Amino acid sequence: MSVVDENLILEESAEVAAASVPWTQKILTVFPAFSSRNYQLYFFGQLVSMIGTWLQIVAEGWLVFQLTHSALYVGLDAAAAMIPSLFLSLFGGVIVDKFPKRTILFVTQTAAMVLALILGVMTITGTVTVWWIIFLAFLLGIVSAVNTPALQSYVVELVEDKSHLASAIALGAGMFNAARAIGPTVAGLLIAVYGTGVAFILNGVSYLAIIVALYFIRTQPIRHGVAENPLAAIREGLAYTFSHETIRLLLVLTGIISIFGWSYSTLMPVIATTIFHSGADTLGYLYATTGLGAFTGAMVVSAYAKRISAERFILGGLTLFALSLFTFTFVTSLPVAYLVLFVVGFGLVMLFSTTNSSIQHAVEDHMRGRVMSIYALVFMGLAPIGNVEIGAAAERVGSEMAIRLSVVVVALFAMYLYPRRHKLVVRHVA
Numbered sequence: 182m183s184v185v186d187e188n189l190i191l192e193e194s195a196e197v198a199a200a201s202v203p204w205t206q207k208i209l210t211v212f213p214a215f216s217s218r219n220y221q222l223y224f225f226g227q228l229v230s231m232i233g234t235w236l237q238i239v240a241e242g243w244l245v246f247q248l249t250h251s252a253l254y255v256g257l258d259a260a261a262a263m264i265p266s267l268f269l270s271l272f273g274g275v276i277v278d279k280f281p282k283r284t285i286l287f288v289t290q291t292a293a294m295v296l297a298l299i300l301g302v303m304t305i306t307g308t309v310t311v312w313w314i315i316f317l318a319f320l321l322g323i324v325s326a327v328n329t330p331a332l333q334s335y336v337v338e339l340v341e342d343k344s345h346l347a348s349a350i351a352l353g354a355g356m357f358n359a360a361r362a363i364g365p366t367v368a369g370l371l372i373a374v375y376g377t378g379v380a381f382i383l384n385g386v387s388y389l390a391i392i393v394a395l396y397f398i399r400t401q402p403i404r405h406g407v408a409e410n411p412l413a414a415i416r417e418g419l420a421y422t423f424s425h426e427t428i429r430l431l432l433v434l435t436g437i438i439s440i441f442g443w444s445y446s447t448l449m450p451v452i453a454t455t456i457f458h459s460g461a462d463t464l465g466y467l468y469a470t471t472g473l474g475a476f477t478g479a480m481v482v483s484a485y486a487k488r489i490s491a492e493r494f495i496l497g498g499l500t501l502f503a504l505s506l507f508t509f510t511f512v513t514s515l516p517v518a519y520l521v522l523f524v525v526g527f528g529l530v531m532l533f534s535t536t537n538s539s540i541q542h543a544v545e546d547h548m549r550g551r552v553m554s555i556y557a558l559v560f561m562g563l564a565p566i567g568n569v570e571i572g573a574a575a576e577r578v579g580s581e582m583a584i585r586l587s588v589v590v591v592a593l594f595a596m597y598l599y600p601r602r603h604k605l606v607v608r609h610v611a
Contacts, residue, residue: 212480213302214340218437220339222397228360236364236368239465241377242339242450253450253573255447258311260565262321270329273329274410274418277334290323292324296317299404301379301385332361334550336349337541350534352531366468369460420550421550427539430605431539431540435533435536440567442588444568452467470522478527478534501524501531510582513579525610540556
């Protein structure tokens with residue numbers, strides 16, 4: 182037998198062996214976090230819940246703009262939902278480190294469901310006003326100040342093999358953005374046919390999915406001693422976080438993107454109406470294409486997390502996001518806008534999911550809740566500054582120029598970050 186024939190036989194044998202591998206095993210190879218039953222339950226329950234959340238995000242922004250015709254009020258509503266994180270996330274982190282995360286999530290998810298149903302009933306009965314919307318958004322923000330660090334920290338308890346953590350976080354980002362692709366599309370159609378109230382009600386019902394999933398999840402809680410004095414526990418968490426060079430740099434990056442990058446989405450109802458002269462259905466498609474790009478980016482991170490370094494994902498995502506968002510401000514064609522927003526979402530989630538997993542890998546278990554509460558504070562608590570800033574800027578110089586100015590700040594920080602990229606290499610201590 183010739184060497185060529187022998188090589189052909191070996192190649193055919195390899196192909197047969199690959200073909201005989203069950204498709205479920207292939208999925209677990211690419212997305213290893215799914216090998217944990219608890220993570221499967223969490224993922225699909227949270228996916229349904231997040232689709233409902235995006236129904237409300239789109240419907241709420243649309244309703245506020247229809248009631249006020251003001252970009253500033255749209256920004257204020259978005260800010261009201263995030264301001265509590267600025268003041269309460271650190272206390273939320275202490276709670277997360279002190280009590281079982283599963284119990285905390287039962288409480289927060291139930292509270293969020295009730296608030297969504299109240300908003301839905303008020304909208305359907307015609308008693309809602311812009312200030313009621315802002316007030317309910319503020320209450321939901323209080324819930325989120327505890328819910329977010331609990332969710333971020335709980336992922337570690339859901340995966341049986343800690344080497345699958347990067348996959349779990351990337352899949353979580355993918356789930357969030359799959360919901361972002363599905364939810365806005367459905368929201369646009371619902372608003373056009375049934376009105377915003379129905380979207381709020383469906384969001385309330387969707388929380389049952391994650392509540393049921395939490396009921397069936399069985400984990401061994403990670404509990405550690407936390408100082409009885411909440412302020413002392415917070416000081417301990419802050420000292421730990423900002424003495425860790427990698428975590429500190431990643432948090433600064435997160436803050437810059439939260440204020441000057443992510444805030445562009447606040448103006449999407451304004452852009453859909455004033456730039457593309459379209460209705461709620463187009464708004465849904467704009468959000469959906471961004472979510473589809475983000476979902477794709479998350480799948481890439483999950484599949485290649487062990488082969489591509491974190492700093493490459495972070496810097497690559499940051500560059501893609503800044504360039505594509507700047508390009509979007511010059512686009513007047515809807516098909517081109519969809520394509521560019523796909524890249525915006527791809528770059529953004531590549532950046533954020535890798536940043537999150539890098540922090541999670543670096544932090545020690547007994548500090549995880551408090552560090553992730555600081556991450557939530559920076560990610561969500563600083564966002565109101567960006568929401569109000571970009572809303573006010575859009576009132577003065579227009580939506581496109583407001584976004585361009587924000588992208589310039591992001592680009593300047595990217596230039597600062599590049600020569601320090603070696604500091605993004607995480608020291609695995611968890």
